[in-house]
Amino acid sequence: MKKILVVEDNPMVIKSLEFKLTKDGHQVLIARDGREAMKFLKQDNFDLILTDLMLPFVTGKELISYIKKNLPNTPIIVLSTSTQENIIMDAFHMGVDDFITKPFSPNELSLRVKRFLNKV
Amino acid sequence: MNNPNASPQAGPTILLVESNTIEQENFAHIALQQRWQLVICNSGIDAIHWFNKNNRADVLVIEENSSPLNGYQTADYIKTELGLILPVLISVGTDPSLQELRTMAHAEGLIKKPFIKSSTFLPIYEILQRFSKRTPAQKDFYSLNYLRDIFEGHEESVFESLELFSTSVNTELEQLNIELQDRDFNRIREIAHSIKPSFEMLENETGRSICHLLNSEAEETEMPGLINDLQLEFASITKQLTRDFPELKIGG
Numbered sequence: 001m002k003k004i005l006v007v008e009d010n011p012m013v014i015k016s017l018e019f020k021l022t023k024d025g026h027q028v029l030i031a032r033d034g035r036e037a038m039k040f041l042k043q044d045n046f047d048l049i050l051t052d053l054m055l056p057f058v059t060g061k062e063l064i065s066y067i068k069k070n071l072p073n074t075p076i077i078v079l080s081t082s083t084q085e086n087i088i089m090d091a092f093h094m095g096v097d098d099f100i101t102k103p104f105s106p107n108e109l110s111l112r113v114k115r116f117l118n119k120v
Numbered sequence: 121m122n123n124p125n126a127s128p129q130a131g132p133t134i135l136l137v138e139s140n141t142i143e144q145e146n147f148a149h150i151a152l153q154q155r156w157q158l159v160i161c162n163s164g165i166d167a168i169h170w171f172n173k174n175n176r177a178d179v180l181v182i183e184e185n186s187s188p189l190n191g192y193q194t195a196d197y198i199k200t201e202l203g204l205i206l207p208v209l210i211s212v213g214t215d216p217s218l219q220e221l222r223t224m225a226h227a228e229g230l231i232k233k234p235f236i237k238s239s240t241f242l243p244i245y246e247i248l249q250r251f252s253k254r255t256p257a258q259k260d261f262y263s264l265n266y267l268r269d270i271f272e273g274h275e276e277s278v279f280e281s282l283e284l285f286s287t288s289v290n291t292e293l294e295q296l297n298i299e300l301q302d303r304d305f306n307r308i309r310e311i312a313h314s315i316k317p318s319f320e321m322l323e324n325e326t327g328r329s330i331c332h333l334l335n336s337e338a339e340e341t342e343m344p345g346l347i348n349d350l351q352l353e354f355a356s357i358t359k360q361l362t363r364d365f366p367e368l369k370i371g372g
Binding site: 009013020080092099103 | 169197269270271285310
């Protein structure tokens with residue numbers, strides 16, 4: 001069973017992600033802000049990280065920077081609703097692997113997640 | 121970014137994303153013959169910038185291997201993030217490299233390169249015909265289609281999500297008022313960003329649009345009015361939810 005960290009603060013999005021990813025057979029941990037995510041990342045190993053970019057306490061950019069420096073082999077999918085395309089481009093330049101827009105298409109989420117987990 | 125065929129009496133606006141100058145010229149030649157308004161962008165990012173500043177186009181034709189966002193990712197962004205409803209055709213060489221079912225989620229079809237009249241005109245004409253017949257309308261304040269899709273018909277999860285919508289958005293709207301009094305406009309933008317998906321999941325276009333404006337384009341002076349409008353929309357949604365599902369814990 002693959003372990004996925006979801007970093008997201010919208011409770012409806014969390015619920016839908018948790019439902020879909022669990023149903024797909026993955027173990028899902030939820031961090032509701034960047035600080036909580038950092039705590040999980042220091043304690044545990046993950047096969048994939050799905051993260052929002054606008055996070056309380058620790059920004060998405062800081063979180064991605066930390067992951068790229070300390071866990072360079074862990075793929076990152078950005079959960080985006082950003083209307084500022086530059087923010088997404090910055091994330092790509094920092095090395096994120098893909099982005100998916102919220103609210104996501106269920107099948108698209110499954111396929112994108114599966115694609116990265118197959119590479120692990 | 122340029123508009124070689126601008127003309128007041130021209131037909132539909134086609135936004136072409138193409139990095140190859142020869143293909144740009146090929147397409148421009150066809151557009152001129154067909155009286156299409158043509159806007160040419162060199163990349164998907166240029167196209168996104170254009171959509172942010174201009175009225176919508178009638179069709180987007182984008183090269184599959186556009187960089188840094190490819191054609192599929194750009195189509196995804198334009199439809200999902202910018203909320204634009206327009207047909208997208210992905211232009212491909214003889215062997216499309218990325219064509220998978222998932223990637224076609226935000227595109228209506230493919231168009232072959234090199235651009236020549238016989239193979240370029242028809243797909244654009246057909247897509248224009250198809251979309252001109254659509255008349256989207258929203259009579260209700262919400263729809264459960266997306267929630268039922270994501271929760272695969274599991275009604276209990278759908279209803280729990282409705283309760284989550286009611287409680288979490290209500291809390292954030294109260295916070296918006298506090299931030300407005302404190303004139304913390306950055307925080308207002310962050311909150312709007314956070315709750316935008318909640319409105320989208322109920323397919324409420326008004327709430328989504330207001331959140332979009334608050335998050336990105338609204339001037340500080342516009343924010344009080346927009347927040348008020350968002351609260352009214354939220355009240356309308358919860359009112360209808362209460363009426364439709366009296367057994368749920370819904371309350372503004």
